[in-house]
Amino acid sequence: MSQKTYKALRVEETGDNQFTRKITDLSxxxxxxxxxxxxVDYSSLNYKDALSATGNRGVTRKYPHTPGIDAAGVVEESKSDAFKPGEEVIVTSYDLGMNTSGGFGQYIRVPADWVVRLPENLTLRESMIYGTAGFTAALSVYRLVDYGITPEMGDVLVSGATGGVGSIAVSILSKIGYSVVAVNGVVDEADYLKEIGAQSVISIEEATDQSSRPLLKVRWAGSIDTLGGDILSTSIRSTAPGGAVTSCGNVAAPDLPLTVFPFILRGVSLIGIDSQNCPMPMRQKAWDKIASEWKIPWLDRLTSETSLRELDSKIELMLQGKHKGRMIVHLWD
Ligand SMILES: NC(=O)c1ccc[n+]([C@@H]2O[C@H](COP(=O)([O-])OP(=O)(O)OC[C@H]3O[C@@H](n4cnc5c(N)ncnc54)[C@H](OP(=O)(O)O)[C@@H]3O)[C@@H](O)[C@H]2O)c1
Structure with missing residues (x-):
């Protein structure tokens, strides 16, 4: 069995901080x-994968490396009593694809406690349409709902809305009755965002206030932020008293120019989202929601599919912010 070979998108360091990517046979x-x-039947392409694939040491310390923080497939061998060969499973986050060979290879080997049994009512392909991005969106929605933000309280803002996290967040929120305002900046995709459930779409300029005013006119009951920086600061300063904002990403900037006034004068809460270290009971709860009452009827509308062979060019598009929705990767074409 140990001689079995498989294909993977391998990232190699060629010297002087230069990296190449090619399909390689591994055993x-x-x-x-x-x-x-x-x-692995399917993986998906996330922003973190694009960083790992280009030699970003904040994500991956050592090369050669196989990226891919998401994988869904069938158990081939198991030393754990918890899983048997033939079972369908999902593996996302922990260290997969970071410093552990990831889902851009046809096989992965991982600790049993990283593995989630595929919920009923979800296919392997569908699970990767969600992937880490969708799981993060679901965690963000979960935290807003759990906090007590209801559809009756007003609009919910989603930034980076055409991206993986954003498009699934827009879709889930809309499916469960929220009025969603989507921020779309890089490529104009307003029609697409309305098709996937946004009530209205605003530009980055309309979502950004660069003044130093500590509080702004109230606009949102809550927000799901993927961008950080001025946009996150603006949404916090524009959130209604008692509202909440989740932060999961830093696509625009890692800093957060802000005073404490939204917190102490309006009782606004800022909720951090970390999908990577999410404990297993919460992880299972979020996947169960994804597969049941939060399941998005228009999943295919959010999805494009690629193969291992074509993955390299899709990584470039992601780095340029020129993609939308979720890109899944079929490992066996
Ligand atoms: N905390 C966690 O557990 C966790 C998990 C998953 C992802 N993340 C993070 O969440 C963020 C989003 O991930 P993703 O997978 O959704 O990424 P993505 O698919 O690349 O989407 C990012 C979106 O942000 C917008 N954008 C791109 N460049 C921008 C810029 N310079 N300024 C403003 N907006 C820009 C674009 O949407 P528009 O054109 O619509 O504006 C783009 O579609 C990333 O920072 C990622 O690392 C965190």
């Missing part, structure tokens, strides 16, 4: 230690 001996080997 099971190249897989890291772990309890469960999964034959």
């Amino acid at each position: 099971f001996d190249d897989l890291p230690e772990g309890d469960v080997i999964v034959k």
Whole structure:
């Protein structure tokens, strides 16, 4: 069994901080230690994968490396009693695709406690349409709902709305009855955003106030932010008393120019979202929601599919912000 070979998109350092990506034949001996080997049917492309694929040491320290923070497939071998060969499973986040060979390879080997059983009512392909981005969107929605933000309280803002996290957040919120205002900046996709559930679409300029005013006119009951920087600061300063804002990303900027006044004069809460270290009980809860009452009827509208062979060019598009929705990767074409 250890001689079995498979294909993977391998990132190699060619010297002086230069990196190449190519499809490489690997064997099971190249897989890291772990309890469960999964034959990967589908992976997906996330912003973090694009960073790992271009040599970003904040994501991946050592090369050669196989990126891919998401994988869904069938258990091939298991040393754990919790999983049997033939079972359909999802593996997202933890260290997968960061410093552990990831889902851009046809096989992965991981610790059993990273593995989630595929929920009923979800296919492997659908699970990767969600992937880490969709899971993060679901966690963000979960935290707003759990906090007590209801559809009757007013509009919810979603930034980076055409992206992976944003488009799933827009879709889930709309599916469960919220009025969503989407921020769309890079490529004009207002029609697409309305098709996937946005009530209205605003530009980055309309969503950004660069003044130093500590509080702005109230506009939102809550927000799901993927961008950070001035846009996150503006949404916090524009949130209604008692409202809440989730922060999961830093596509625009990692800083947050702000005073404490939204928190102490309006009782606004800022909720951090970390999908990577989300504990397993919460992880399972979010996947169960994704597969049941939050399941998006228009999933295919959000999705494009690529193969391992074509993945390289899609990584470039993602780095330029020129993609929309979710890109899933079929490993066996
Ligand atoms: N905390 C966590 O657990 C977690 C998990 C997953 C992802 N993330 C983070 O969440 C963020 C979004 O991830 P993603 O997978 O949705 O990324 P993505 O698919 O690349 O989407 C990002 C979106 O942001 C907008 N955008 C791109 N460049 C921009 C810029 N310079 N200024 C303003 N807007 C810009 C674009 O949407 P528009 O054209 O519509 O504006 C783009 O579609 C990333 O920072 C990622 O690392 C965090």
